[in-house]
Amino acid sequence: MAAITGxxxxxxxxxxxxxxxHSLARVCAELIVVDSGSRDDTVARAEALGARVIHQPYLGDGPQKRVGPAAATHRWVLSLDADERLxxxxVAAIEALDLETTATDAFALRRRNFVGSRWVRHCGWYPDYCLRLFDRERCNFSESRQHASIPASQPVRLDADLEHYSFANLAELFGKASGRFSNRAAKILYAKGKRANAASPALHGANAFMRKYVFQRGFLGGLDGMSVALSAAVNAYLKYAKLLELQRDAKVREATDFDKVW
Structure with a gap:
């Protein structure tokens, strides 16, 4: 198997x-961590496991994720978020690949998204295919600073999963939706010139709930399905409520630092 940089x-x-x-080391010959100013011991723990740490102030999702591949020793790169595991x-699917001769430029894995230790299989959360293994000479993360993707020309989906421990508990699920997720989205919309009206928060919130709970079958997921749908509704409602507030309230707008979206 060709050498891979994680x-x-x-x-x-x-x-x-x-x-x-530890998960990446099972299939990767090199480990790179791109750190944007951790105040805990992330860096020390990464270095203790043999990772090369690159210190880079945060540039936004896509630009930040392009830093590691540019510094990689190997052609193939496996990119994970810190809360993801193989x-x-x-591991078996990646080890079985012939990366030296494949015509494919990227491989996607299904992602199992968790709240706590509970795998949420509905609400559009599974299968959540994500391109993670790619040939950096043929493709890379886009320059998008929010939710960047890899625009591969010949991607292949592997019959295997990642695990994504995205929320420690329901409090974190709702806290992120009502806090930094909606704050960031509102600032991005305002900076792009998007505008809301009085009906926008309720309409977008209701639409988000219906999409998750009904059309993406969140009703089959019990409490967690309902919670994911409600958190999506809260996020959508507050995103447009905060956008409307930025439009209408000069005091709030002047106190908002639009340079700290990321």
């Missing part, structure tokens, strides 16, 4: 980085 971007990921790097099936 890359992770981090900020205060001391609780996650060791498990993530399953046994993913």
């Amino acid at each position: 890359v992770v971007i981090t900020l205060d990921e001391a609780d996650n980085i060791e498990a993530c790097l 399953t046994e099936g993913a």
Whole structure:
């Protein structure tokens, strides 16, 4: 199998980085961590596991994720977030690939998204295919600073999963939706010239709930399905409520630092 460089971007990921790097080390010959100013011991823990740490102030999702591949020794790159892990099936699927001769430029894995230790299989959360293994000479992360993807020309989906421990509990699920997720989205929309009206928050919130709970079958997921749908609704409602507030309230607008979106 061709050598692979594993890359992770981090900020205060001391609780996650060791498990993530142990996971990557099963299939990667080189480990790179791109850290954007952690104040905990993320860097020390990464270096103790043999990772090369690159210190880079945060540039936004895509630009930040391009830093590691540019510094990689090997042509093939496996990029994980710090809260992601390879399953046994993913390790076996990657080890079985002939990366030296393949015409494929990127491989996607299904992602199992968790709340706590509970795998949420509905609400559009599974299968959540993500391109993670790619040939850096043929493709790379886009320059998008929010939710960057890899625009590969010949991607292949592997029959294997990642695990994504995205929320420690329901409090974190709702806290992120009502806090930094909606704050960031509102600032991005305002900076792009998007505008809301009085009906926008309720309409977008209701639409988000219906999409997750009904059309993406969140009703089959019990409490967690309902919670994911409600958190999506809260996020959508507050995104447009905060956008409307920025439009209408000069005091709020003047106190908002639009340079700290990321």
